[in-house]
Amino acid sequence: MITALWIWFIIINMVGYLVMSEDKKRAQKRRDRVPEKTLFLLAAIGGALGVIIAMYRKRHKTRHVSFRIGIPMLLFLNAVLYGYFIR
Numbered sequence: 001m002i003t004a005l006w007i008w009f010i011i012i013n014m015v016g017y018l019v020m021s022e023d024k025k026r027a028q029k030r031r032d033r034v035p036e037k038t039l040f041l042l043a044a045i046g047g048a049l050g051v052i053i054a055m056y057r058k059r060h061k062t063r064h065v066s067f068r069i070g071i072p073m074l075l076f077l078n079a080v081l082y083g084y085f086i087r
């Protein structure tokens with residue numbers, strides 16, 4: 001169970017990072033964007049760390065209050081839940 005959780009943690013955070021990075025590229029090229037709801041969903045299901053790293057490394061969505069507050073809150077929730085299930 002713990003191994004599966006670690007694998008999930010790594011994969012979902014990589015996906016969160018890549019989707020956030022792709023949205024930044026699409027924004028720069030003025031193409032169709034990834035819905036914000038999708039980015040929040042990825043963060044809520046365990047990928048908040050990947051999303052927040054991409055958010056600040058790529059300087060994407062950092063002016064949106066919903067992202068500046070919501071993603072760190074989801075990161076905290078992720079940490080609590082991962083900590084609960086890993087111990």
